[in-house]
Amino acid sequence: MTPGVPAGAEVPAGRVAVLGLGLVGGSLARLLHARAADVVGYDADRATRAAAAAAGLRVADDVAGAVAEADVVVLAVPLRVMGAVAAEVAAAAPSGATVTDVGSVKGPVRQAVAAAGLGERYVGAHPMAGTEHSGFGASSADLLDGAPWAVTVEAPGTDPGRLAAVLRLVTGPLRGTAAVLTDELHDEATALISHVPHVLATQLLNAVAGAPVRDVALGLAAGSFRDGTRVAFTDPVRTEAMVTENAAWVAPALRKAVRDLEAVVAALETNASLTGFFHEADEVRTRWVPRRAGAGAAGRPAGTVVPLAGDWPVAVLERCAAGAVVTRVDADGVHLG
């Protein structure tokens, strides 16, 4: 998809190259393929490439082959190899190609991509979906279908055409929604809603695993333990990477958790009231209905449309910082719900 060329919400987004065919990259490639988009995948692992080809996907033999004619390049590789892969993309992709990713932390990805000289072409992206499994074998076209995404930009300096390209991809063939945010806002929010939950789930599982009453506890474990530890069954290597990559935001959030839990312990040990602690979130408790996976924009209030003119990314950023999401991009502009 070339910036400036209008595209309907359901028109596939030109040639998309997906680099890295693990759980998320594989699911992305499968979904685009299912939607008849022009998608080509690549993975450094030969067996993964073979599995992807066997699943019917078009697979290139190297990065250069994957990105040679791409309109959008999706970096779906771990952060530790992001810089090296971005350098290969910089050498081989057309200058018009927009570069995006699917990583769970956005600031460090932008740094790695900028170091490879792709900063001007980069728009961050993070699908808020996953499972406790990993690898191409666990990928499916369903995983990202209709998922909520975060799409991140630099507050000033975002190329509106490239932002529009990524928003069209997410809300078009992927049928998702997109919250347009700064890297900082994304990384702070995801520390709270994803990375800290992963740390707490791991601590819960560790505590039971190391307890003398372990076998009894695991035998009795029901809903609250199963839900509270589900993400601790995620690949621990990936979880450690995700948490440490966002250390700048995870550490202060965990410090607050420590303070809060110390206050609970003190109250329990002195028979003081915990009513304040247990009712602190009552407003959210009554107001917020957890979104089901794939629910997309269902249930959101009727929205507004920001025309694709002037400094429209700033207007979209402001709306999304207040909780709105992009549901569609068409000739009328960016639809917010």
Added chain:
Amino acid sequence: MTPGVPAGAEVPAGRVAVLGLGLVGGSLARLLHARAADVVGYDADRATRAAAAAAGLRVADDVAGAVAEADVVVLAVPLRVMGAVAAEVAAAAPSGATVTDVGSVKGPVRQAVAAAGLGERYVGAHPMAGTEHSGFGASSADLLDGAPWAVTVEAPGTDPGRLAAVLRLVTGPLRGTAAVLTDELHDEATALISHVPHVLATQLLNAVAGAPVRDVALGLAAGSFRDGTRVAFTDPVRTEAMVTENAAWVAPALRKAVRDLEAVVAALETNASLTGFFHEADEVRTRWVPRRAGAGAAGRPAGTVVPLAGDWPVAVLERCAAGAVVTRVDADGVHLG
């Protein structure tokens, strides 16, 4: 059901009186009714009694009427009124009636029941099932069908006939499994698998509710936050009661959580490795498959049978402390899986 009278696993358990028709008591009464057991319910709230009667349940007008001809009395009331209700039961129930409960903490219930003079007749019980809802309106026959239960006794001094009566009820018409434990073992294990998870889930929800990025965070929240906070949507009044009633075991478990999280923060702030933390539970991670609600004894290894002779409760306690559960009680004895 009279202790000493053999009963097949599917024979309803004599007259069962269920006192308190909230989520758990209501679900218990509904399930027993669905299994054609002789069950009579009572609730202090007139509207709840009317709703239960409208649902087809037999409902008494007072505690005395409910327990007058009971073989098993189930105390399904909050701990704060347990003593008062137990005193009413002591005054009105036949001396042969076995007294049990459905509370999430066992030591304090035994104290309250013993204070009412029912200590000799009491066997503790706790179904490991629940939802984030409460009240008779949320109850259903499905909730406890096939649930895993903890059944608690005093290590010496348990009346074998009364223990058998409760095991027959749980594994017979309720089609559940029962881990027979001491109160202490139960309360320590449930602190780890239920009460601490409720506290951590509440802290997660509170942290987001109070964050400047709240709206963005709730907008992006996906699987890990939804699962990690699910039980924080439980009635906070009930959660506070459950946590504070088990303060003796919850406080030290939370102290350990604080220490563990402080170590994670220190590692994040010094770029030290967190590999140990994230892999500490690898053995459990690979070995333990979370049980689905209602799965009952499915997947457990083939078990043994302890004849109902001699000090059989001690033999059952030992097996259950190692992770076994009672799956059936019949003329051959107590079946363990």
